[in-house]
Amino acid sequence: MFDPLKLRQDFPMYVNQVKMQGKPLVWLDNGSTTFKPYSVVNAMLRYDTVETANSHRGDYDLCYAVDQEVLATRKAIAKWIHATSENEIVFTSGATDSLNLVAYSYAMSHLKAGDEILIDEEEHASNFLPWLVAARNTGATLKFIPLTKEGRVTAENLEKSMTSKTKIVALAQVTNVLGYRIPVKEFASIIHRYGAIFVVDGAQSVPHIAIDVQDMDCDFLAWSGHKMLGPTGIGVLYGKYSLLEECSPFRTGGGMNNKFNKEGLFTLLPPPARFEAGTMPLAQIYGLHAAVNYLSQLGMDNVQAHETELKHYAVEKLEATDNAILYNADSEAGIVAFNIKGVFAQDAATFLNSRGIACRSGQHCAKALNEFLGTPATVRASFYVYTTKEDIDALADAVLHGKEFLDAYFN
Ligand SMILES: Cc1ncc(COP(=O)(O)O)c(C=O)c1O
Numbered sequence: 001m002f003d004p005l006k007l008r009q010d011f012p013m014y015v016n017q018v019k020m021q022g023k024p025l026v027w028l029d030n031g032s033t034t035f036k037p038y039s040v041v042n043a044m045l046r047y048d049t050v051e052t053a054n055s056h057r058g059d060y061d062l063c064y065a066v067d068q069e070v071l072a073t074r075k076a077i078a079k080w081i082h083a084t085s086e087n088e089i090v091f092t093s094g095a096t097d098s099l100n101l102v103a104y105s106y107a108m109s110h111l112k113a114g115d116e117i118l119i120d121e122e123e124h125a126s127n128f129l130p131w132l133v134a135a136r137n138t139g140a141t142l143k144f145i146p147l148t149k150e151g152r153v154t155a156e157n158l159e160k161s162m163t164s165k166t167k168i169v170a171l172a173q174v175t176n177v178l179g180y181r182i183p184v185k186e187f188a189s190i191i192h193r194y195g196a197i198f199v200v201d202g203a204q205s206v207p208h209i210a211i212d213v214q215d216m217d218c219d220f221l222a223w224s225g226h227k228m229l230g231p232t233g234i235g236v237l238y239g240k241y242s243l244l245e246e247c248s249p250f251r252t253g254g255g256m257n258n259k260f261n262k263e264g265l266f267t268l269l270p271p272p273a274r275f276e277a278g279t280m281p282l283a284q285i286y287g288l289h290a291a292v293n294y295l296s297q298l299g300m301d302n303v304q305a306h307e308t309e310l311k312h313y314a315v316e317k318l319e320a321t322d323n324a325i326l327y328n329a330d331s332e333a334g335i336v337a338f339n340i341k342g343v344f345a346q347d348a349a350t351f352l353n354s355r356g357i358a359c360r361s362g363q364h365c366a367k368a369l370n371e372f373l374g375t376p377a378t379v380r381a382s383f384y385v386y387t388t389k390e391d392i393d394a395l396a397d398a399v400l401h402g403k404e405f406l407d408a409y410f411n
Contacts, residue, residue, distance in 0.1 A: 001302050004388045010037040010294075011386060023356030026394045031176055031204060031335055031382030032360050033226045036287070040230060043290035047283040054279055056255055066282060073289035074272075080292050081221070082212040083238055090244070090272040091280055094235035095203040096126040098222030099170070101237055101275060102199050103130035104250035106220075111167055113139030118161055118169040118196075120145045120153050122369045124176050127201040127222075131170055140167070147372060150330070151178050159190050166196045173205035173221075177369055177380060179311075179333030181205070188217040197243065203227060207384075208307060208333065210300035219243055225284065229385075230291035234284035237275070244271035253277035295385075303385055307334030310383045310392060317396035324399050327373055334383035340402040345377035348402055352379070355398050 008014035013035040018025050027035065047069075053062035055070050074086035083089060092098045107117070107130075117131045121144050135142040145153050145161045153171060162169075169191045174181045184200060191198045197219040202211070206221070207228035213221055220243070225234040239247070249256060249268065256277040258267040268274040295303065314336045318324040327337040340348045349361035360380045363370050370376055381395055 001305065002298055002385070004306065004386050007298075007386050010039070011035045012038060012041060014386065020356045020358065021354055026355075026357040026391045028381040028383065028387070028391060028395060029358045029360050030384035030387070031227070031380060033232070034207070034229050034384050035386065036229055036231065036291070037294050039294055040287045040290040043286040044231060044283040047286045051286075055282060069289065070280070070282070070285055073285050073292075076289055076292045076296075077236060080211070080296060081206070081238060082214050084214065085241065087270070087272055088213075088238055088241050088244065090237040090239065090275045091285060092222075092235045092237050092275075093233055093281065094224040094226070095201060095222045096224075096235075098220075098235050098237035099126050099199070099201060100130045101250065102170075102220050102222070102239075102247075103134040105247035105275070106197070106243065107131070107134035107140075107168060108137055108250075109248055110246070111135075111138035111140040114165060115140040115167045116163060116165045117142050118145055118158075118166055119143075120147060120171065121372055122147060122151060122153075122175045122178065122180075123170070123172060124201065124203065126203070127170055127172060127199075131168070134168075141165075145171075150180075151175075151328070151369070151372060152180050153182055155183070155186050155190060158187055162190065162194045162196070164194065166191075166194050168197055168199060170199040170201065172201040172203070174208070174333045174335075176204050177335070177337050177378065178328040179204070179331035179335030179337070179382075180328070181209075181332040184216040184218055188219075192217070204333065204335075207295075208300075209304045213238055225288045225291060228291055229294055231281075231284040231287040233281045234288050236288075239271070241271065244275075247271070247275070249274050249277065251275070251277045255279075298385060306385060307383050307387075308332075310334055310387055310389070311336065313389055314381065314383075314392045314395070317392055318399060321396055321400040323403055327375075327378060334387070336381045337378045338381070338399075339375060339378055340399055343403055345375075345379045348379050351402050352395070352398050355394065357395055357398055359395070 053066045055066045074089045078086040199220045200218040202221045202223040206223040221238040226232040256274045260266040315329045325339045345361040
């Protein structure tokens, strides 16, 4: 197990003692983005200061070095998530881009009028809107798996929603507001029995738990680098190779074609290159490799154990204030969705900010969920490897005093 306080020595945002409102920063918005360790920053700096060249574009040593690093990153990611080959790893600009890639490159060419896509009302906009658009463009229907009263998707409800028309099921492995985790392997076996494919949004899971895509048997898995200590502007789409081969790219350009001429001949390179048109975000690929190394060294089981402990601690502390409404006390992830009693979420977050505490408030891009929760907005505290119990103590103390302060402020 690691000591989160010691880890902070690896993170410039802590070493530089960044403050908010003149107070030491309490960063509890890791579901939104995460801090980058020096190893990630330095890897990006290496590309920009001593190894700058384009990839696949030159016959000289520097270009070769960049190509080698891109390949090494792909291999490291494949190993980390137990993909069968690095050719199943597509670099994208983030989870949103990865999910759009599947919607445009797979769904648009495989769906027809009358087919069904299944999601649920808890999904992030990035795993909702691409399917809405795919359904509109193909005449397919977007259907919603009913949630339990706590907000979970169960195997029973999934099975009840499946029909012979279901072609795609797209779900978050861990949801971004309530932090519920689905049993991917069990769901995959149900979905595959109906001949449909399973697209998993891993934005809130891949950074936090050990992933084995072969065991999970999902068909696609999408996530972002910046939520796992890596840079912004880089993400990954894992896809089973045979399915990637069935996808026609929705972005064309250099680096993805085999041949083209003015008579209209146009042939594609095999995956993953066919989805990576144009110059790739190379510094970000260097950074992502360093982030994978950093997390591998910590051990994903340790990361998960740390966050589980923090989650239990946070629930206990927030409940003890008697001043918080908790929406997901029993969810698996290191995410707490709550409101301060009688206080609008955005006012609560503004008050937390005045104490140097960064929490997300609002609808968290899951706009359909609030109707389900029966509240216009929630506050979300989300944890990561460098989060300490003292951070949570600071949050609980603020929640304890939040209502008095805000009553005085607004009356
Ligand atoms: C569940 C989920 N899916 C997708 C995304 C989109 O990620 P990005 O904005 O990095 O593309 C997020 C971001 O918050 C998320 O939480």
